[in-house]
Amino acid sequence: MTSPLPSSSRAAALAVVLVLGLLAVHAGMASPGxxxxxxxxxxxxxxxxxxxxxxxxxxxxxxxxxxxxxxxxxxxxxxxxxxxxxxxxxxxxxxxxxxxxxxxxxxxxxxSLAHRGMTLLLLALGLAASAAGLVLLRPQGRWALAGGVLLLVPLLVGSGANGFYDVTYVLAGTLGLLALARGRPQAAVVLLGVCAALSFRALVFAPVGLWALVEAWRQGRRNTALSGAVAAVLVLGAAASAAALQGTLETIPADNPAHVSHLLRGKPAPLLFVLVSAATAGYLLRTRHVWTALSVLSAVLVALLDRSHGYWHALPLLVPPLVLAAEGSPSAPLPPRHWQVAWGWVVAATVLAFRYPLTPYWQWLVDVARGRVV
Known part of the structure; x- marks a missing residue:
């Protein structure tokens, strides 16, 4: 008589079945695009x-x-x-x-096969980013995990399934956070270099890159120089393309409600977005979560600079809770109030900075159900 599978093996098997099922559903439901x-x-x-x-x-x-x-x-x-x-x-x-x-x-x-293959790949990467995020959040308890399940996972799944490659920089950045949390800052430096090379919105991970460099330097200068050089090469292409883009961004209308132009015109929503974010960063600094506080500020900067917007543009707002999980100790979960503040800020920022109140994380599902974008 064979012994039953351990609970961890059963969970892994169930996860594989769910992923394959989701990919199959996507392949059957996807449009020719x-x-x-x-x-x-x-x-x-x-x-x-x-x-x-x-x-x-x-x-x-x-x-x-x-x-x-x-x-x-x-x-x-x-x-x-x-x-x-x-x-x-x-x-x-x-x-x-x-x-x-x-x-x-x-x-x-x-x-039709090429188009569906592209979104299937992005969906798979979105699922990988979801798994990495949940692994990072799980040791911090149910409040941390609940936010990941209700906000992080649906937005990553929906973004990938609908062809938005933003899931890739979140995956690279989250893997970098996992490496940091597990005492491998040199690997984190390289992963965050990949993150920066993938998307300009990866600016939200800039404080994490600095954190990784500081930790790597403490472990050894020689390995830090090597990993830093690799990361610098990766970032160079993004920097060169940013320089080449100078003077052409005006072709993209500043439709993002949180864009700095709306802030400078004194519109209340972006101003309140900045004030609520500053208060949240202040709370995090007071509780000695410096890197999370800086990531809140970098998320605000990304939102202010982004000219266009859609539900997938809300992904930078989900980075600070991931940073908070990496700053916390797996053996001593952070108090629930920290997670209530972190996820509360995410929801408040969503309402203030995006067109879809409370729904960016699920808007793609609304669009699928309606058969059109609202």
Whole structure:
């Protein structure tokens, strides 16, 4: 008679079944464009931008999409997607979309398969980021875990399933936090370099990068120099693309309700967003969670600089609770009030800084149910 599987093995087996089931549901429900909402998503444009980046270099950051990618569209579905805008994402983020775009363009993969394959990959990475976040939050108790389950996981799943590659920088940054929490700061430095190379919104992880460098330096200068050099090379491409983008960002309207232009015009919501965030950072500093406090401020900075917005743009707001989990001790969970403040700030910031009150984390599901974006 065989012995039953240990509880950990049963949980792992159940997780694998759930993941495979979710991927199968996505493959069956996805539109020909690959997303679940049957609406525009970034991956179709990025697949063509990646072709332009490989064949025409940094012109993708200086010329509008209609010019930089002309003649390189894998299929007609990639045309006319905000043709007046340049590509406001670093090279590594775009290159993630190159292989499937190239297969589609060469005729080796049918367009619907390439589009769905891209979103399936992003969904898988979103699930991996969700798992990493829950692993980080779990030792901190039910308040920490509840926020992860109700806010972090649905937004990562929905973003990936609908073609938004933002899940990748969250995955890299969360893995960096896990490395830090487990005493591997050199690995964290490299992972945070990858994070920064993927998206400009990864600026929210900048305090964590500094934290990793400080901890790595304490462990040994030689290894820190090596990991720091690798991270610097990774960040260099993002910095070069940011320089190339100068003067072209005005092609993106400042529709984000929290953009600094609205703050300077004295609109109450962004001002209140800044004040509530400053109060939260002050509380965290008083409780000696310096890196979490700095990450709250960096999340505010990302929100103020972001010109466009959608539900997936709320992901930077979820980073401070992850940083708080990394700052806490697994053997001594933080008091519940810390988590109530952290997740409370996330919800308050959502209401003040985004168009969808309380729903960015579930808006994608609303869109799927309605068959359109509201």
């Amino acid at each position: 690959g997303d679940l909402s049957h609406h525009y998503t970034d991956h179709l444009r990025h697949m063509a931008e990646a072709q332009a980046l490989v064949e025409r270099g940094f012109s993708v950051y200086r010329l509008p999409y209609a010019e930089s990618a002309r003649g390189l569209y894998p299929c007609a579905a990639h045309e006319g997607l905000f043709p007046e805008r340049t590509a406001p994402y670093p090279p590594l983020g775009l290159l993630l979309h190159w292989p499937l775009g190239a297969l589609e363009r060469s005729g080796l993969l049918a367009p």
